[in-house]
Amino acid sequence: EDQVTQSPEALRLQEGESSSLNCSYTVSGLRGLFWYRQDPGKGPEFLFTLYSAGEEKEKERLKATLTKKESFLHITAPKPEDSATYLCAENTGGFKTIFGAGTRLFVKA
Amino acid sequence: DVKVTQSSRYLVKRTGEKVFLECVQDMDHENMFWYRQDPGLGLRLIYFSYDVKMKEKGDIPEGYSVSREKKERFSLILESASTNQTSMYLCASRIRGFYGYTFGSGTRLTVV
Numbered sequence: 001e002d003q004v005t006q007s008p009e010a011l012r013l014q015e016g017e018s019s020s021l022n023c024s025y026t027v028s029g030l031r032g033l034f035w036y037r038q039d040p041g042k043g044p045e046f047l048f049t050l051y052s053a054g055e056e057k058e059k060e061r062l063k064a065t066l067t068k069k070e071s072f073l074h075i076t077a078p079k080p081e082d083s084a085t086y087l088c089a090e091n092t093g094g095f096k097t098i099f100g101a102g103t104r105l106f107v108k109a
Numbered sequence: 110d111v112k113v114t115q116s117s118r119y120l121v122k123r124t125g126e127k128v129f130l131e132c133v134q135d136m137d138h139e140n141m142f143w144y145r146q147d148p149g150l151g152l153r154l155i156y157f158s159y160d161v162k163m164k165e166k167g168d169i170p171e172g173y174s175v176s177r178e179k180k181e182r183f184s185l186i187l188e189s190a191s192t193n194q195t196s197m198y199l200c201a202s203r204i205r206g207f208y209g210y211t212f213g214s215g216t217r218l219t220v221v
């Protein structure tokens with residue numbers, strides 16, 4: 001069964017302490033790997049799409065990378081406002097997108 | 110800025126009521142989706158529509174129906190609300206194919 005697994009479930013960082021979030025996917029023939037940010041009580045906000053291994057995308061302190069089996073969301077020198085849940089999702093072809101359970105990020109000042 | 114607007118942020122309904130959740134997008138997107146999000150279960154697809162008047166069941170369609178009479182509007186209907194339908198409901202749209210979603214702000218529905 002196709003699935004998307006995110007780790008860790010939760011991550012606590014000090015402000016300025018860089019780290020990475022992991023997303024493993026199992027579907028062969030990737031159609032798109034997506035990252036979203038979700039604040040409490042709100043809908044997810046689109047961040048990045050990656051389509052092929054080796055691709056990288058950046059936005060402010062966030063950088064997403066993709067290999068054949070995993071994607072990483074690197075957070076450089078995070079600030080408290082980066083605290084949120086980060087969701088990874090994979091398009092499996094057609095209209096189906098599989099979401100991971102998310103990583104809850106807490107950044108302390 | 111492109112938008113997906115859900116008609117209500119919070120709703121409280123009684124068991125057995127028929128409930129309508131409305132979603133409107135202003136981006137001329139072809140595809141629209143309804144998800145529910147529950148703690149520990151993540152995002153689960155209820156229904157989607159790939160074009161006007163077209164609809165397909167997702168992973169958990171039981172107890173729900175949908176309507177898409179116009180391209181910009183996608184409605185989710187709970188035929189007879191039950192307490193196990195208490196959840197956060199998220200509408201999303203995308204232009205087509207393998208693009209990312211734009212989500213609405215969500216409707217937190219409580220069925221009592």
